[in-house]
Amino acid sequence: MEFTPDARELADLELLLSGAFAPLTGFLGHDDLHAVHERGTLADGTPWPAAVALDLPEGLAAGTEVTLLDPEGLPLAVLTVSEQGADGPLRALNAPEHGPFARLRRTPAEVRAELGGRETLAVTMRGPLDDLAEVVATAKELDARVLLLPLSYGEAGPAVVRAALKAKAKLPDDTLVVPVPLAPREEIEIDLELREHVAAAYGATEHLAGPEPVRIPGPPHRRGLVVFFTGLSGSGKSTIARGLRDALLEDGGRTITYLDGDMVRQLLSKGLTFSKEDRDLNIRRIGFVAAEAARHGGLAICAPIAPYEHTRAEVRAMVEGVGADFLLVHVATPLAECERRDRKGLYAKARAGLIPAFTGVTDPYEDPDDADLVIDTTHVAVESAVARVHDALRAGRWIR
Numbered sequence: 369m370e371f372t373p374d375a376r377e378l379a380d381l382e383l384l385l386s387g388a389f390a391p392l393t394g395f396l397g398h399d400d401l402h403a404v405h406e407r408g409t410l411a412d413g414t415p416w417p418a419a420v421a422l423d424l425p426e427g428l429a430a431g432t433e434v435t436l437l438d439p440e441g442l443p444l445a446v447l448t449v450s451e452q453g454a455d456g457p458l459r460a461l462n463a464p465e466h467g468p469f470a471r472l473r474r475t476p477a478e479v480r481a482e483l484g485g486r487e488t489l490a491v492t493m494r495g496p497l498d499d500l501a502e503v504v505a506t507a508k509e510l511d512a513r514v515l516l517l518p519l520s521y522g523e524a525g526p527a528v529v530r531a532a533l534k535a536k537a538k539l540p541d542d543t544l545v546v547p548v549p550l551a552p553r554e555e556i557e558i559d560l561e562l563r564e565h566v567a568a569a570y571g572a573t574e575h576l577a578g579p580e581p582v583r584i585p586g587p588p589h590r591r592g593l594v595v596f597f598t599g600l601s602g603s604g605k606s607t608i609a610r611g612l613r614d615a616l617l618e619d620g621g622r623t624i625t626y627l628d629g630d631m632v633r634q635l636l637s638k639g640l641t642f643s644k645e646d647r648d649l650n651i652r653r654i655g656f657v658a659a660e661a662a663r664h665g666g667l668a669i670c671a672p673i674a675p676y677e678h679t680r681a682e683v684r685a686m687v688e689g690v691g692a693d694f695l696l697v698h699v700a701t702p703l704a705e706c707e708r709r710d711r712k713g714l715y716a717k718a719r720a721g722l723i724p725a726f727t728g729v730t731d732p733y734e735d736p737d738d739a740d741l742v743i744d745t746t747h748v749a750v751e752s753a754v755a756r757v758h759d760a761l762r763a764g765r766w767i768r
């Protein structure tokens with residue numbers, strides 16, 4: 369079977385295959401993950417600080433061969449599932465060769481060969497180095513060569529490599545810069561320990577951790593925002609979303625992308641049905657477009673039913689992943705009221721069995737428990753419902 373790991377897993381895969389995670393040669397299985405979590409070692413006692421896991425689909429039998437693909441479909445490796453899960457043998461197929469600064473990537477073995485066993489001070493960095501004097505002094509004291517390892521992962525990746533190249537210009541001539549796609553670990557101590565291991569794999573005899581980058585997100589009115597309405601058919605999503613769009617256009621000052629439900633189903637998601645798979649795909653497509661608009665500081669408004677919690681969570685993650693904000697508005701008008709309105713006569717048809725899998729009637733709707741705003745429109749005028757969302761945007765300073 370084929371499987372596309374997520375961005376973190378792909379970053380870990382690259383490091384496993386390149387030898388940067390030595391002594392690991394593959395993802396960790398259940399026992400190793402448990403031991404890492406409990407004791408900071410592998411099950412056999414080898415010190416290892418952090419989980420390096422691959423979340424494969426459930427129920428794969430031991431012995432199954434899984435081809436791991438990058439998001440463009442290029443096969444990167446073949447993994448044989450073991451009794452312990454994803455820790456079976458990994459066989460590399462293609463080296464990842466794209467992406468900004470790909471030409472600077474080197475394997476640990478290549479870097480070690482170039483260093484030739486010399487004392488080496490590795491500096492792992494996730495942001496600019498503000499104290500180059502310390503690096504110069506430490507390298508001098510140790511009579512070591514400097515190896516800058518920009519940890520280029522995610523959106524900020526290229527900026528970290530640029531910072532390393534800039535720093536190199538002020539360091540000794542033989543300073544090396546090698547980007548390493550190491551995804552940050554949540555706990556700082558674990559992250560630092562893992563950086564230490566990775567630096568050693570590249571031949572470091574001494575490791576300095578660069579300062580953590582200070583993330584100064586722009587003020588909310590300049591950040592991207594996705595306002596995502598969810599609710600049953602006829603609950604009022606489109607009516608409120610359109611009212612909000614118009615109010616924002618009247619305000620001026622923000623670029624609005626309005627992903628109208630009909631437009632989406634007629635163009636972006638043309639041909640998709642209302643099966644669970646197709647609904648999920650529909651929502652992912654909407655989320656992708658909205659996140660792209662928000663990546664460039666835009667404000668996107670979407671109003672699909674989006675009945676599944678996990679798909680809404682995926683969209684939230686996509687949007688937050690590009691550094692934008694996500695506001696979930698649950699239009700929580702109860703089924704009875706939506707059905708009473710039955711604007712398009714769809715509920716009547718669904719009850720008569722003419723529309724299969726109709727949300728709320730014969731198909732599920734999972735109520736969100738993470739909504740930023742909940743609006744039951746039963747006894748609310750359209751203008752007041754729009755005003756509530758508009759006010760929330762003002763209160764959150766997304767508009768001025």
Ligand SMILES: Nc1ncnc2c1ncn2[C@@H]1O[C@H](COP(=O)(O)OS(=O)(=O)O)[C@@H](OP(=O)(O)O)[C@H]1O
Nearest residue numbers: 600601602642647650672673674675724725726727
């Ligand atoms: N089986 C079934 N279930 C629910 N809805 C149905 C179905 N068949 C057609 N329709 C019409 O499609 C509109 C919902 O489309 P969405 O793209 O928002 O749905 S989903 O988020 O992909 O679940 C929805 O429009 P709204 O009333 O604007 O919500 C319906 O008019």
Ligand SMILES: Nc1ncnc2c1ncn2[C@@H]1O[C@H](COP(=O)(O)OP(=O)(O)O)[C@@H](O)[C@H]1O
Nearest residue numbers: 600601602603604605606607745748749750753
């Ligand atoms: N406070 C309200 N907010 C939104 N719609 C309302 C409100 N009160 C009544 N309605 C009516 O409910 C219907 C909602 O339809 P629509 O916006 O197409 O819902 P959805 O997009 O969720 O399917 C419209 O006919 C609208 O006029």
